[in-house]
Amino acid sequence: MRLVVLGGGESGVGTAILGKQKGYDVFVSDFAKIKESYKEVLIKNSIDWEDEKHTESLILNADVVMKSPGIPEKAPIVKKLIEKGIPVISEIEFAASFTKAVTIGITGSNGKTTTTMLTYHLLKSAGLNVGLAGNIGKSFAEQVAEDKYDSYVLELSSFQLDGIINYKPHIAIITNISPDHLDRYDYKYENYIDSKFRITMNQTEEDYLIYDADDEAISDWLQKNKTRAKLIPFSLTKTFEQGVFIKNNTMEAIINQEEFTMETESIALEGKHNLKNAMAATSVAKLMQIRKATIRESLSNFQGVEHRLEKVLKIQNVQYINDSKATNVNATFFALDSMNSPTVWIVGGVDKGNDYNELMALVREKVKAIICLGVDNRKIIDAFGNVVDIMVEVNNMNDAVRMAQRITEKGDTVLLSPACASFDLFENYEDRGRQFKDAVHNL
Structure with missing residues (x-):
């Protein structure tokens, strides 16, 4: 099996390492210059690569292609691959098939990094053997190759979700949806919304979708489309029999008949949007059966994310x-x-x-x-x-x-x-x- 990796950055090099470990014939091609540090890793692992060009004869003979999220579908080499019927997938799709770990997938136009970091902080503080990857930190594929985590918190961009076929997170979160990256979606907002909802397309009744019930685009999509996942909404204004909401300055989470409450002023992150991020992360912690005291402590000591307020x-x-x-x-x-x-x-x-x-x-x-x-x-x-x-x-x-x-x-x-x-x-x-x-x- 020949695996061609387009893009020699973090996700590309990680995928190449995992592909080689699993017995693929691997080739990495980058139209730009590959950073020296990544070249060293490829050479050390005896992986063939090229940069500043795409040699078609070495790419169009692939059985499967992993495309880095930064490369648009409109790129000439990608169009040629699609015309030939060669599957073009994302790192997440490729790596997920080689791990039995539980994954928590988080997407949204905003708040996804904070929610990802906060969820990771909650699970790690509880002593879970958890990895952090996706649009953040070290390559998911490379971590799967090392095989040392039981679960992963993955920040997923719409571009990464565009490249999935069978991947499904056990727990999915959509923090919110607002117009972004429309240049990559033919300037059609509905294409971008559909892209975000790919996170739940393979989920079953055993899985969960956590979402912002105050978000118009999300509510509209859920009214018109079906997901098989169990729904867990969160809101600043509504209340639910199952979900997370605010009542008398208290965050209340009712999930699988269990209740958790916390005063909103004890939550370290400031602002309404961060309260929503905390609700989403709390939902995951409850589903992963983390102790109430640990959730409270983690929410009150989380320091936030660099470059975000x-x-x-x-x-x-x-x-x-x-x-x-x-x-x-x-x-x-x-x-x-x-x-x-x-x-x-x-x-x-x-x-x-x-x-x-x-x-x-x-x-x-x-x-x-x-x-x-x-x-x-x-x-x-x-x-x-x-x-x-x-x-x-x-x-x-x-x-x-x-x-x-x-x-x-x-x-x-x-x-x-x-x-x-x-x-x-x-x-x-x-x-x-x-x-x-x-x-x-x-x-």
């Missing part, structure tokens, strides 16, 4: 917050919604088809100045030019932070929440967040 420093009574991971409008909505003081908002980058109207009321209420940090800021200026008193354009992070410091007064907040991808001025959102933190520390 991360408090950096307070300087002259001005709080600087790094929310670089907010790469779409919905994520920035949550960030602005949780601001309690006049805010200087740093925004901009590569627009993925954003509609800024959703933010209008929050910007009017909370934002005193906007700093545009992008190559093309036209849309942001058109949207908010008449709404805020101060609108500034900069093209590097140091200028953005210095300008913010000039504009602020005591008691204000400076929020980096770009609502856009980062590739115009930065390597990725992590690089953008780190540059922000460095600039703040240098003030």
Whole structure:
């Protein structure tokens, strides 16, 4: 069996290692340059590879192809593979067939990293032998090759779900759905929604789907489509016979006839959206039969995720917050919604088809100045030019932070929440967040 891996990054190299271990004839091909550290791993494992090209004669003879999530379906080599009827799958699909471990799959437009990390924290604190993978950390395939975990918490992007055929998580979570990555879905929101719901397509009556019952796109889909999984909803406004809800400032979870309660103010993560992330993670902990005391302790000591509403420093009574991971409008909505003081908002980058109207009321209420940090800021200026008193354009992070410091007064907040991808001025959102933190520390 010939396995061709497209993309020599974390998921690609991990898949190559697992494929080789399972007796496949493996070849890795990357149209860009493969990082030196990954090349060393491939050479050490005697795996054939090429970079900066795709040699068709070495790819189109595959029995199965694992495509890295970053490569679009529209890529010429992928189109040719599909035309030839060669299965093109994701790392998750490939690796899942070689493990008996229980998997918890988490997807959503926002909140999935926090929910994944919090769920992992809950299970690990309870002493479970659990791995963390998917869109985060070390490759799932490589961890399956090492075979040391009984269960995995997997953060799954829509791109990873597009490449599944038989994979099913025992527990699936959909945190929420809002327009994102529409450039990859022919600008059709319904295609993106369907993509997210692939997480439950192979689930059976033995499995669970945990979801946000306040989310319109999720509720609509569930009304029109069927899943065989047992449903566990969570909500800030509704109550359920089975599910998680809020009553008198208390989070109540009723799952499989068992009840768990916790005061919302004891939960370490702040903001309504984080309360939802906590509800989703609590549902998993209850299904995995973790003790109530452990759940309470884990929810009250969890520190959050880097680049997601991360408090950096307070300087002259001005709080600087790094929310670089907010790469779409919905994520920035949550960030602005949780601001309690006049805010200087740093925004901009590569627009993925954003509609800024959703933010209008929050910007009017909370934002005193906007700093545009992008190559093309036209849309942001058109949207908010008449709404805020101060609108500034900069093209590097140091200028953005210095300008913010000039504009602020005591008691204000400076929020980096770009609502856009980062590739115009930065390597990725992590690089953008780190540059922000460095600039703040240098003030």
